[in-house]
Amino acid sequence: MEKVQLNVNGFPQVVLVGSHETILETLRNRLNLTGTKQCCDEGTCGSCTILMDGKPVLGCLTPTVRCVGKEIVTIEGVSSGDHLHPVQKQLVQNGGMQCGFCTPGVVMTAIPYLKENPDPSIDDIKEGLSGNLCRCTGYKKIIEAVKNAAEELNG
Amino acid sequence: MSGPIGKPTPYIDGVQKVTGKAMYTDDYRFPNMLYVGLLRSPHAHAHIKHIDTSAAETYPGVAAVTVGTDLPISFGILPISSDENAMAVEKVRYVGEIVAAVAAETMEAAQKGAEKIIVEYDPVRAFIDPGDSLEVCDPAEQIHSHTKGGKNIHKTAELRFNEPEKALEQSPFKRTGSFKFAGVTHAFTEPHSTIAIWNGDETLTVISATQVPHYLHRNLSKVLELPMHRVRVKKPALGGGFGGKSDPFAHEMITAYLSMKTKRPVKCTFSREEVFINNHGRHPTTIDMSVGCDQDGIITALDTDTIIDGGAYGSFGVVTSYYNGVLLQGPYKIDKLGFRTRRAYTNKPQCGAMRGHGAVNPRYAMEVILDMLAHDAGIDPCDLREKNFLEENTVTVGQLRITSNGVRDCLQAVRKKSDWDKLYGKQPYGRGLGIGCGFYISGSALPIIWNHYPQTVVHAKLDFDGRIVMFSGASDIGQGSDTMLTQIASEELGVPMNYVQLEVADTKTTPVDLGSYSSRVTFMVGNAAKMASEKLRNEMAKAIAKEKDVSTDDIVFRDNKIFTEDGAVDISWEDGVEAALAGRGAIVESGYYFSPKMGGDFKGSGAGLSPAYSFGAFISDVTVNPSTGSVKVEKIWAAHDCGKALNPLAVEGQIEGSIHMGLGQAISEDLRYVNGQIVNANFFDYRIPYSVDTPDMDVTIIESNDSEGPYGAKEAGEGPIHPVLPSIGNAIYDAVGIRMMELPITPDKVLAKIQEKG
Numbered sequence: 001m002e003k004v005q006l007n008v009n010g011f012p013q014v015v016l017v018g019s020h021e022t023i024l025e026t027l028r029n030r031l032n033l034t035g036t037k038q039c040c041d042e043g044t045c046g047s048c049t050i051l052m053d054g055k056p057v058l059g060c061l062t063p064t065v066r067c068v069g070k071e072i073v074t075i076e077g078v079s080s081g082d083h084l085h086p087v088q089k090q091l092v093q094n095g096g097m098q099c100g101f102c103t104p105g106v107v108m109t110a111i112p113y114l115k116e117n118p119d120p121s122i123d124d125i126k127e128g129l130s131g132n133l134c135r136c137t138g139y140k141k142i143i144e145a146v147k148n149a150a151e152e153l154n155g
Numbered sequence: 156m157s158g159p160i161g162k163p164t165p166y167i168d169g170v171q172k173v174t175g176k177a178m179y180t181d182d183y184r185f186p187n188m189l190y191v192g193l194l195r196s197p198h199a200h201a202h203i204k205h206i207d208t209s210a211a212e213t214y215p216g217v218a219a220v221t222v223g224t225d226l227p228i229s230f231g232i233l234p235i236s237s238d239e240n241a242m243a244v245e246k247v248r249y250v251g252e253i254v255a256a257v258a259a260e261t262m263e264a265a266q267k268g269a270e271k272i273i274v275e276y277d278p279v280r281a282f283i284d285p286g287d288s289l290e291v292c293d294p295a296e297q298i299h300s301h302t303k304g305g306k307n308i309h310k311t312a313e314l315r316f317n318e319p320e321k322a323l324e325q326s327p328f329k330r331t332g333s334f335k336f337a338g339v340t341h342a343f344t345e346p347h348s349t350i351a352i353w354n355g356d357e358t359l360t361v362i363s364a365t366q367v368p369h370y371l372h373r374n375l376s377k378v379l380e381l382p383m384h385r386v387r388v389k390k391p392a393l394g395g396g397f398g399g400k401s402d403p404f405a406h407e408m409i410t411a412y413l414s415m416k417t418k419r420p421v422k423c424t425f426s427r428e429e430v431f432i433n434n435h436g437r438h439p440t441t442i443d444m445s446v447g448c449d450q451d452g453i454i455t456a457l458d459t460d461t462i463i464d465g466g467a468y469g470s471f472g473v474v475t476s477y478y479n480g481v482l483l484q485g486p487y488k489i490d491k492l493g494f495r496t497r498r499a500y501t502n503k504p505q506c507g508a509m510r511g512h513g514a515v516n517p518r519y520a521m522e523v524i525l526d527m528l529a530h531d532a533g534i535d536p537c538d539l540r541e542k543n544f545l546e547e548n549t550v551t552v553g554q555l556r557i558t559s560n561g562v563r564d565c566l567q568a569v570r571k572k573s574d575w576d577k578l579y580g581k582q583p584y585g586r587g588l589g590i591g592c593g594f595y596i597s598g599s600a601l602p603i604i605w606n607h608y609p610q611t612v613v614h615a616k617l618d619f620d621g622r623i624v625m626f627s628g629a630s631d632i633g634q635g636s637d638t639m640l641t642q643i644a645s646e647e648l649g650v651p652m653n654y655v656q657l658e659v660a661d662t663k664t665t666p667v668d669l670g671s672y673s674s675r676v677t678f679m680v681g682n683a684a685k686m687a688s689e690k691l692r693n694e695m696a697k698a699i700a701k702e703k704d705v706s707t708d709d710i711v712f713r714d715n716k717i718f719t720e721d722g723a724v725d726i727s728w729e730d731g732v733e734a735a736l737a738g739r740g741a742i743v744e745s746g747y748y749f750s751p752k753m754g755g756d757f758k759g760s761g762a763g764l765s766p767a768y769s770f771g772a773f774i775s776d777v778t779v780n781p782s783t784g785s786v787k788v789e790k791i792w793a794a795h796d797c798g799k800a801l802n803p804l805a806v807e808g809q810i811e812g813s814i815h816m817g818l819g820q821a822i823s824e825d826l827r828y829v830n831g832q833i834v835n836a837n838f839f840d841y842r843i844p845y846s847v848d849t850p851d852m853d854v855t856i857i858e859s860n861d862s863e864g865p866y867g868a869k870e871a872g873e874g875p876i877h878p879v880l881p882s883i884g885n886a887i888y889d890a891v892g893i894r895m896m897e898l899p900i901t902p903d904k905v906l907a908k909i910q911e912k913g
C-alpha cells in the first residue's frame with residue numbers, strides 16, 4: 001500500500017492505494033466515484049475512459065501511481081445535473097443511449113475528441129469513437145448526438 | 156393522442172445515465188460488505204472425488220466457504236428442466252463451472268481464498284461435439300442421469316402438419332440446404348453482478364443485474380428453502396441483457412447463501428472472462444432445411460431437421476427447441492410444415508435465450524432458401540415473398556393466431572427506398588442487394604410457470620401531493636420500459652411526464668411482472684399500465700362529476716387541466732386531485748393483463764403462441780472484395796411493423812441495435828471452444844462490430860395498429876434482428892454469386908466459396 005496525492009475533479013486528496021491498483025479501481029472502490037464503469041478491465045471497451053490532463057485514458061489500464069501530479073476528470077466532474085455538456089444533452093435528446101453502461105465512457109471520449117476535432121464528419125466521429133463498445137444502440141444515434149454536439153459547440 | 160404517446164421521447168433516466176449517476180448493481184456498496192471468490196472447474200466432465208476447504212477457511216480475510224453439497228436443491232428458469240445446482244454436486248459438466256465459493260473481506264482475499272480450495276477430480280469422457288451426444292453412450296458417461304435412451308439428448312421437439320415430405324417430392328421446385336451457425340453470446344456491457352443482504356428481520360434482499368426478478372425470486376426461495384414472503388429481489392439500472400440475464404444464476408444463489416451464512420452483505424461481480432464463460436447465448440446450430448414452391452413461386456411445403464448444441468444445462472432450451480420450428484409459420488403462409496429439433500447436452504457452458512430467441516438461425520436458412528427458389532423459378536425474390544405473405548387476421552397451420560400484420564408494407568417500403576427494382580441483379584460484380592423478412596412473437600401467451608394469475612399487474616397511486624406513482628415489476632434493461640410506463644400514465648391523466656414517478660422491479664413493493672423476455676413488456680405491461688391509469692382517471696372523474704354535477708363521460712384530462720368542453724368544469728390538476736381525494740384519501744388502482752385463450756390442442760401447441768406478432772423486411776447493400784473475401788455492409792434499409800410506436804425514438808433504437816447485433820452474428824461473432832474451453836473470452840478475439848463497422852441505417856416504422864396492443868403497439872426489441880442476417884447473406888449472393896451456408900461469414904469462407912465457384 002502506498003499513500004498518494006490525487007487531484008480528482010479539481011479536488012486534491014490523499015488516498016492509500018495498492019501498488020498495482022488501477023485508477024479505475026481507486027475511483028470506484030476508494031473514492032466512491034462509480035460513474036466510471038468497468039466492463040472489460042483489459043482495454044477493449046472504453047467504458048472506463050477518464051481524462052488525464054485533458055486527454056482521454058483508459059482507467060483500467062492506468063496505474064493509480066501514474067496519476068500523481070495529474071489532473072484527473074471523471075464523468076462526475078463533467079457537469080452538474082442541471083447544466084449538461086452539449087455531448088451529454090445531445091445523447092439524451094437523440095436517444096444515444098439505451099442501457100447507459102457505455103455512456104460515461106462515450107461522453108469522456110467525445111468531449112476531448114470534439115476539442116481536438118471541432119468539425120468532424122460522420123466517418124471522423126466513427127473513428128473517434130472506435131474504442132468504445134456499445135452493444136445496445138448500433139452507434140447510429142450516438143454518432144448523430146456527437147455530430148449535433150459539435151454543431152452546438154461551434155454555433 | 157394529446158400526450159407523449161407516439162412522440163419521440165428521450166428516456167426518463169437519460170440524464171442519470173449521461174452524468175454517471177445511474178446506479179448499476181456493482182455501484183452499490185454496503186457497510187461491512189464481503190466479496191465472493193469463485194473456484195471453477197478445469198475439467199469439461201469429471202466426477203468430484205474430494206473437496207478440501209481447510210486451507211481456504213483459515214486464509215486471512217475469509218469469512219465463509221461453501222461447496223455444492225451445501226445447496227443441493229436444483230433450479231432452472233424452466234421447471235421442466237430444473238437441472239442446475241448453485242455449485243457442482245458430485246460432478247462438473249463444463250470448464251468453468253462453479254465448484255466452490257468463499258466470502259471474504261476484500262476481493263483479493265476472496266480470489267486467493269478460493270484458490271486455496273483443493274478439489275480432486277476423476278475425469279470422464281467429455282461430449283464436445285453435439286453429434287456425439289445423439290449416440291447411445293455408456294450410462295456412466297451420460298451428462299445428466301435424467302436423459303432418455305442412454306443418450307445425451309436433452310429435448311426432441313417435433314411437429315408435423317399435412318405431410319410436408321410428400322408435398323416436397325411433388326414440388327416443381329425444391330431446394331435443400333445444410334446450414335451451420337456458430338454460437339454467439341450477448342456481450343452486454345455490464346458484467347453480471349449481484350448483492351445479497353440478510354436483513355435483521357430474517358428476510359433476504361437481493362439486488363441483481365437480472366431481467367427476471369420474479370423468476371429469480373422463485374428460484375432463490377426454492378434453493379435456499381426460504382419462504383417466498385421472506386425474499387425480495389430488486390433490479391437497479393441494468394447494463395444490457397439481450398436474454399443473457401434472463402435466467403436465475405448460480406452466482407446469485409451462492410451470494411445469497413453466503414449472506415445468510417455470514418449475516419453480512421455480500422457482493423459478487425464477474426470479470427469479463429467469467430461473463431463469457433457464463434454464456435447462455437445463442438445455440439450453435441446445424442439445420443437441414445427443405446422448401447418447395449410451384450411454378451408461380453407459391454410455397455408448397457417446408458421440412459427442417461435441426462440440432463442445437465445446448466451445453467451442459469437446460470436453461471430455456473426446451474423453448475428454444477420449439478421456437479426453431481414453430482416460428483417458421485410466418486410471415487409466409489405454409490400449410491405443409493414439419494420440423495424436428497434435437498437439443499444436445501454437451502460439456503460446455505449452457506446456451507439459452509438471446510435476442511430473437513430460437514428463430515434467428517432458422518430464419519436465415521429459410522430466407523436464403525427462398526432466395527434460391529426465386530432464382531430457380533425465375534421470380535424476383537421480393538415478388539416471391541409478396542406472393543406468399545400471410546394476411547392479417549388469419550390462423551397458421553399450427554394454430555398461431557395472426558392479428559395485425561404489416562409485412563407487405565414493410566417489404567414495399569424497403570423495396571422502394573433501396574431502389575431494388577432498378578438495382579437488384581444489375582450491379583457490377585462485387586456489389587449486391589439482398590432481402591430478408593422477419594416474424595416474431597410479441598410476448599409469450601403462456602407464462603413459464605403455469606398459474607391463474609395475470610401476466611402482469613400495474614398499480615397506479617395518487618395522493619395529496621398530486622404525483623402519480625406507477626408500481627410495476629417491469630424490468631427496464633435499456634429498452635425503455637420505464638419511459639413507456641411514464642408516457643402511458645401521462646397520456647391517460649393529461650399531466651406532464653414529470654408528475655409521474657415510478658417504483659419498479661422490486662418484488663417486495665411492486666406487483667408481479669414476469670420479466671423482460673419474449674418481447675412481452677410493451678404489450679403486456681403497457682396494457683396493464685393503461686388500464687390502471689384509466690381506472691384512476693375514472694375515479695377522479697366520478698368524484699369531480701359528482702361535485703360539479705356533470706356527466707363523468709364529459710370530463711377531459713388534458714394539458715394539466717381537468718375540464719368539460721362546455722366550461723362547466725375547468726380546474727387545475729391539483730384542484731382535481733383535491734376533489735378526488737376528499738373523504739377517502741389516496742387512491743390506488745390496479746390494471747392487469749391476461750393473454751386471451753388461443754392455440755391448438757396438440758402436444759407442443761403452446762410454443763410460439765403470442766397475443767400478437769411483429770413483422771419486418773430489411774434490404775442490405777453489401778460490397779464483397781473478391782480478392783480478400785471481406786464483406787462490407789454499406790447500408791441497411793429496415794422496415795419493422797411494431798403496431799404503433801409508443802416512443803419512436805426507442806423503437807428506432809431497438810431496430811438499430813438489432814442491426815448491430817445481427818451484423819455481428821452474420822459476419823464476425825463466433826464463440827470458439829477447444830476441448831470444451833472457450834478460447835476467445837474477451838473483446839479482442841470475440842469480434843463485435845464497433846463504430847467503424849456500422850453501416851448506414853435507414854429505418855422505417857410501419858404501424859399496423861394491433862387491436863389488442865396498448866394504443867395498437869407490438870414489440871420492437873427482438874423481431875428486427877431476424878431479417879438482418881439473411882438480407883446480408885442474400886446480398887452476398889447478388890454481389891458475387893455464392894451461397895453462404897455457414898455463419899459467421901468470414902473472409903476465409905467467402906474466398907473459399909469464390910474459388911470453389913471458379
Ligand code: FES
Pocket residue numbers: 037038039040041042043044045046047048049058059060061
Ligand atoms: S473497462 Fe477499461 S477498456 Fe474496458
Ligand code: FES
Pocket residue numbers: 096097098099100101102103133134135136137344394395633
Ligand atoms: S447503451 Fe448499452 S452499451 Fe451502449
